[in-house]
Amino acid sequence: MINWSRTRSYFPVTRELAYLNHAGVAPISTRVLEAIERFTAEATRFGALRYARSYDREIERVRDRAAILLSAQREEIAFVKNTTEGLGIVAAGLTWNRGDRVVTCNLEYPSNVYPWWQLKSQGVETVMLAGVDGALPLDSLEAALRDPRVRLVSLSSVQFGTGARTDLAAVGQLCRERGVLFCVDAIQSLGCFPIDVEACGIDFLSADGHKWLLSVEGCGLFFCARRSLDLLTPRVVGWRSVTDNQDFDRYHMDLQPSAGRFEEGTPNVPGIFALGAAIDLLLEIGVELIGARVLELSDQLVRGLTERGAEVLSPREGGAASGIVSFQLPHEAPADTAKRLQAEGVFVIERRGGVRASPHFYNDASDLERLLKAL
Numbered sequence: 001m002i003n004w005s006r007t008r009s010y011f012p013v014t015r016e017l018a019y020l021n022h023a024g025v026a027p028i029s030t031r032v033l034e035a036i037e038r039f040t041a042e043a044t045r046f047g048a049l050r051y052a053r054s055y056d057r058e059i060e061r062v063r064d065r066a067a068i069l070l071s072a073q074r075e076e077i078a079f080v081k082n083t084t085e086g087l088g089i090v091a092a093g094l095t096w097n098r099g100d101r102v103v104t105c106n107l108e109y110p111s112n113v114y115p116w117w118q119l120k121s122q123g124v125e126t127v128m129l130a131g132v133d134g135a136l137p138l139d140s141l142e143a144a145l146r147d148p149r150v151r152l153v154s155l156s157s158v159q160f161g162t163g164a165r166t167d168l169a170a171v172g173q174l175c176r177e178r179g180v181l182f183c184v185d186a187i188q189s190l191g192c193f194p195i196d197v198e199a200c201g202i203d204f205l206s207a208d209g210h211k212w213l214l215s216v217e218g219c220g221l222f223f224c225a226r227r228s229l230d231l232l233t234p235r236v237v238g239w240r241s242v243t244d245n246q247d248f249d250r251y252h253m254d255l256q257p258s259a260g261r262f263e264e265g266t267p268n269v270p271g272i273f274a275l276g277a278a279i280d281l282l283l284e285i286g287v288e289l290i291g292a293r294v295l296e297l298s299d300q301l302v303r304g305l306t307e308r309g310a311e312v313l314s315p316r317e318g319g320a321a322s323g324i325v326s327f328q329l330p331h332e333a334p335a336d337t338a339k340r341l342q343a344e345g346v347f348v349i350e351r352r353g354g355v356r357a358s359p360h361f362y363n364d365a366s367d368l369e370r371l372l373k374a375l
């Protein structure tokens with residue numbers, strides 16, 4: 001049994017706020033704070049003197065932990081500065097032919113749209129499938145995949161605006177059957193719901209650390225399946241991309257035989273320290289339990305909102321429910337509702353025409369009550 005009030009005590013933000021914006025930028029825990037302080041103490045006292053011993057060891061430890069989180073191999077993980085960078089590695093790295101198609105959806109955050117639109121000059125067309133009631137119907141994806149020109153499907157694991165959760169296993173299966181590559185923007189679920197990249201047939205995945213992973217901004221994870229590594233040409237290559245990269249005297253272009261080849265230069269070391277502590281906490285609790293808890297809290301919120309006459313915009317049936325609950329009041333613009341709630345210490349924001357609330361595992365009934373009362 002998890003002691004949820006103990007895990008809540010790791011989040012001092014709860015003293016002031018009902019923080020319900022994990023789909024935006026999450027607060028950090030004392031566990032992450034301690035890891036950052038470990039880094040700053042080391043850098044302050046010893047600078048780079050002990051790099052090899054402490055920093056590199058921690059980077060590789062965090063890579064191992066990230067691999068566990070994704071059910072991946074450590075060689076399939078690279079640290080990136082944000083979600084967009086990982087998606088850009090895929091868009092820029094694949095060898096495209098004129099007439100190729102990328103399939104995505106009009107519910108996506110722009111980070112999963114513009115990297116594909118940027119390929120237009122190479123003759124690549126982006127198919128923007130239409131969301132229906134806040135979610136992408138699987139049959140419209142299936143129909144789009146009948147077109148043999150489709151090379152890649154790129155979707156979010158959870159839609160940022162509506163909260164619709166994608167059935168990654170089903171999409172992966174469709175892609176596999178048709179020999180289409182599958183790329184996932186996982187920032188709206190990684191750390192909140194379990195994911196098995198192998199079982200879902202995912203080729204590429206990217207997520208920054210500052211939402212459900214509960215880490216800081218500017219340091220995230222990129223996954224590239226081993227089978228798909230050689231499909232990507234790294235467009236930015238630097239000293240760290242190659243094997244034997246501590247030998248600065250011998251120039252060579254033997255790229256690392258792993259996703260490490262996409263880490264072209266000095267990594268974001270404090271970011272990786274933070275990410276490591278954040279992932280440790282998630283794995284300690286267990287992502288299965290976190291997912292169940294988040295769904296319980298979001299269900300509770302949906303019930304409370306409905307009782308108070310709010311319209312819930314997020315799809316909640318058929319496995320579509322996530323940690324994001326979007327709603328609106330009958331006689332108030334969502335941006336005004338969000339502003340009013342923020343003034344009461346309830347951190348929600350307006351997105352895609354709704355007030356978006358996104359509780360994580362350390363929130364509790366008192367946070368939801370505070371929101372409902374402030375309504």
Ligand SMILES: Cc1ncc(COP(=O)(O)O)c(C=O)c1O
Binds near residue numbers: 023024
């Ligand atoms: C689905 C999704 N992808 C990506 C991002 C952010 O991208 P990046 O990590 O590149 O800043 C967001 C932020 O709101 C998002 O909701």
